[in-house]
Amino acid sequence: MFSNLTPESNQRPGNDPIFALSEEARSKISNGERVIDATLGCLFDDNGELLVVDAWDEVAAEIQPSMVAGYAPISGVQKFNHAIIEDTFSDFQQLKDISVSSATPGGTGAVTSSIVNFLEPGETLISPHLYWGPYNTISSLNGRKLTTYKTFTSDLDFNLEGLDQAVNQTSKENKRVLTVINSPCNNPTGYSLSSSEWDGVGEILTKASRVSRNSLIIDLAYFKFGPKNNHWLKVVERICDDVQVLIAWSGSKSFTRYGARVGGIIALNRDADSRERLKRAFSYSSRGTWSNCNHMGQFIATKLITDDRYKEQVDTERNAIINLLQDRVDVFNDQAQKYNLIYPRYEGGFFVTVFCKEPQAVAKRMRDKNVYLIPVKDGVRVGLCSVASRDISELVEVLNSCL
Amino acid sequence: MFSNLTPESNQRPGNDPIFALSEEARSKISNGERVIDATLGCLFDDNGELLVVDAWDEVAAEIQPSMVAGYAPISGVQKFNHAIIEDTFSDFQQLKDISVSSATPGGTGAVTSSIVNFLEPGETLISPHLYWGPYNTISSLNGRKLTTYKTFTSDLDFNLEGLDQAVNQTSKENKRVLTVINSPCNNPTGYSLSSSEWDGVGEILTKASRVSRNSLIIDLAYFKFGPKNNHWLKVVERICDDVQVLIAWSGSKSFTRYGARVGGIIALNRDADSRERLKRAFSYSSRGTWSNCNHMGQFIATKLITDDRYKEQVDTERNAIINLLQDRVDVFNDQAQKYNLIYPRYEGGFFVTVFCKEPQAVAKRMRDKNVYLIPVKDGVRVGLCSVASRDISELVEVLNSCL
The missing domain is CATH 3.40.640.10 (Type I PLP-dependent aspartate aminotransferase-like (Major domain))
Known part of the structure; x- marks a missing residue:
């Protein structure tokens, strides 16, 4: 047994936590459990399918x-x-x-x-x-x-x-x-x-x-x-x-x-x-x-x-995706304000961070209720990019109950 | 006018010489001149078309x-x-x-x-x-x-x-x-x-x-x-x-x-x-x-x-390419030995370097005869990957005459 890695390279951390949590959520889902998975960094539709702009493939x-x-x-x-x-x-x-x-x-x-x-x-x-x-x-x-x-x-x-x-x-x-x-x-x-x-x-x-x-x-x-x-x-x-x-x-x-x-x-x-x-x-x-x-x-x-034709097509496809995401953002803002959750102004985008004490513990308690998100510094990151609008009020409710 | 680049980054060399020479050859070709272009780093067939393994696209x-x-x-x-x-x-x-x-x-x-x-x-x-x-x-x-x-x-x-x-x-x-x-x-x-x-x-x-x-x-x-x-x-x-x-x-x-x-x-x-x-x-x-x-x-x-099926197809396609290249290598070795060119054992591959004094000058003299290759340290690099077998004896002849 020997290692020629530099001392720094020899001590790198293992699998990143986001990946590990996503894996855990996925594994529960494939075992038939109902899971709300807000760990992911890509856009998924309300059925959990990856959203893709078709113009790319054309x-x-x-x-x-x-x-x-x-x-x-x-x-x-x-x-x-x-x-x-x-x-x-x-x-x-x-x-x-x-x-x-x-x-x-x-x-x-x-x-x-x-x-x-x-x-x-x-x-x-x-x-x-x-x-x-x-x-x-x-x-x-x-x-x-x-x-x-x-x-x-x-x-x-x-x-x-x-x-x-x-x-x-x-x-x-x-x-x-x-x-x-x-x-x-x-x-x-x-x-x-x-x-x-x-x-x-x-x-x-x-x-x-x-x-x-x-x-x-x-x-x-x-x-x-x-x-x-x-x-x-x-x-x-x-x-x-x-x-x-x-x-x-x-x-x-x-x-x-x-x-x-x-x-x-x-x-x-x-x-x-x-x-x-x-x-x-x-x-x-x-x-x-x-x-x-x-x-x-x-x-x-x-x-x-x-290319004008493709540009137009991308705009149309992307706008549909943006609208889907914006719906989720609106639902989230509604629900989160109901519970007075503390988070920065959230006007759109894949993620939002809800501030809390002990993010690791909060995320853990949520996982026990099959809601997955990412603990970060000072809060938990909710990836609305991968959560259907219909699941958001439950997500927020669980989040609030686990604070 | 200002620059925030680090001193080292602020002094990087311009376009690399290989690219510049390839461009020059290409421009002559598109002006209708006959050029032997041995500057390139990809495999081209004898008609100057990029060789591609079709299995990839399948x-x-x-x-x-x-x-x-x-x-x-x-x-x-x-x-x-x-x-x-x-x-x-x-x-x-x-x-x-x-x-x-x-x-x-x-x-x-x-x-x-x-x-x-x-x-x-x-x-x-x-x-x-x-x-x-x-x-x-x-x-x-x-x-x-x-x-x-x-x-x-x-x-x-x-x-x-x-x-x-x-x-x-x-x-x-x-x-x-x-x-x-x-x-x-x-x-x-x-x-x-x-x-x-x-x-x-x-x-x-x-x-x-x-x-x-x-x-x-x-x-x-x-x-x-x-x-x-x-x-x-x-x-x-x-x-x-x-x-x-x-x-x-x-x-x-x-x-x-x-x-x-x-x-x-x-x-x-x-x-x-x-x-x-x-x-x-x-x-x-x-x-x-x-x-x-x-x-x-x-x-x-x-x-x-x-995948067994694709593996077999790739082998077949790649072997055809290797054979094409090997033909060129054989022709090159024949011709180069005729002129007693000095170069290392060359059994196959995209390139060979022929040793010479003043590689820049040799390459320049060859360019004047519309034969393009890359001057390197101690010699000139011949990219047989992009030269048809039928052009190799001329290439070697010009090379020899320009030494």
Whole structure:
């Protein structure tokens, strides 16, 4: 018996808790038990079937194998690069004009590209304290630090003061600071920043950029499912000469093709030479981790974004999914308010976190009643993406009774 | 104009030379010029069409979207994990019994997983001096070093003495050493290690493992195209209690689906607890870079490896491709020997490197005669994977005349 793993690699945790809980729920279901499973991270219809956008498969069926069998360029298929910029900025032509992009394996890859290119080892990523786990994993694996601030004020508004302090402190200590904002439909809290909160983020980072090089990565994983509010784009327009704005674009949820690993990083810079450097940096780091990305996935996503017929079809299909999800959100809000549950403003998206003491114990008590969800920091994460509307009032009732 | 890229990221090189030369060749071809293009890294038939294994698409056509639309597990689909172990070790049951694997985006991802898990920052990857560029990119991006030794002896045998010195020196300096061997059909040299050379590699690493923790990554990118010699597996059996053996498995060439990013890392360890730690380490580093991998690609590759009907079909299709390539190799060897070109033993595979002085100048002179290939260290790389047999004698003639 021997191990050549580095000491850190030799001590990695086992199966992640989300996966383990999902497995347990699934196993009960296949044993014929009735279970409400709110652990999952994909959209399921009310019969427990994975929701898929059919337009994806229709494009797939038209592809000649030789069109996508070869390597995609390291930075991504050029049309794909344009398409994701189009998809992100739509009417904001000025932003499109100063954007470059590079393909990545899902949004995860875009976060990785940001961290390795905009922070040196030892420098710091700043995130709210309720965050998507891989922010920490990516930082840690790559020798970068993660600093957090309390996500919400006592009124459950976004904690701009906390962000301000974290950014200022880190700006004093380091040459570079990278801040991540996952909005709309934050995972795990469900929160979408308001217009004035986006203004606040912009001001804080612009101010800090006088002290150190501040970059902002906006994680758009769930952006098709958020409130129709494009104020954040106006903030991006306003700050992009001082703050390096980065977008983690993901096709996983937008096209319900989580497994296709289609994503990209977008970076804005008014200077053409700087844009070229950005492109080269992304290309180099791609080559130095995963090389090129899923060619077929890029091809299909491009069609769905740029071909009028498919675009319309995707809109129709996606709107039906959004409506289904929105129904669940509405039912949840109704029920949760009945019991005075404490949770942040929840306007849409896959998840919401209900705050509670001893989340592990609460989740355990709920499991004993066959309701499965994910204990997180300060609360339990309810994945409405996988719960039928008809089951939500029971879920909330059980949750309330287990607090 | 501003840049928040780290100083290193701000100075990355532009488009890689291979891509630029391929583009130039393609542009001439589309202008109606006759060009022999030996720059490419994929298999093309004699009419310049990308060769594809149809079985892949036949499986694809049978897939229900909901089977692969969701995320694959971070470590990969379990059946895929088994399948790539089966594909690699076939009759070597003992090796299969002590293997774990994890999905990665192509062979590149497997090399990345090896480097970040078996070397600490500052430690060293050892490679022959003629190597596939990303070994350096991955090491450098992740803060690891790359040390090289001269690939061949003056007789153009594999330079075991060079390997021995590099491994010994590094073993004295560091706790951990990672050695990469890309054989059979090395990119760029075309070389496949002989049985006795594999014995030598095994002895060197076993001996060095008394001094430091030695790991070996065998890059199998082209292993379906090499000589039918499984002696390396016997060496793996012999050394795997002292040396951490890792396999970079890739489906890119085996199934001619370069763009699908289907790969995996396999690690051998006789101890079940150690295997569990290996699995966790790979899972953690995947989550910390690209998360999960192409679900559909894993599904299809699994079918092609494990389903008897498809397995047979793949064998038939692949053998036809191998025969086509072998014809080219034979013609090349005939012609090159006529001119006494100097190049290592070339028994099969996509590439061969012909040694020469001033490779850049040689390649330039050849381009002026519309023959395109890739200048590398000490020679020019000829990609027979993309050159029709009928064009090879002309290619060799031009090469010889440009030396």
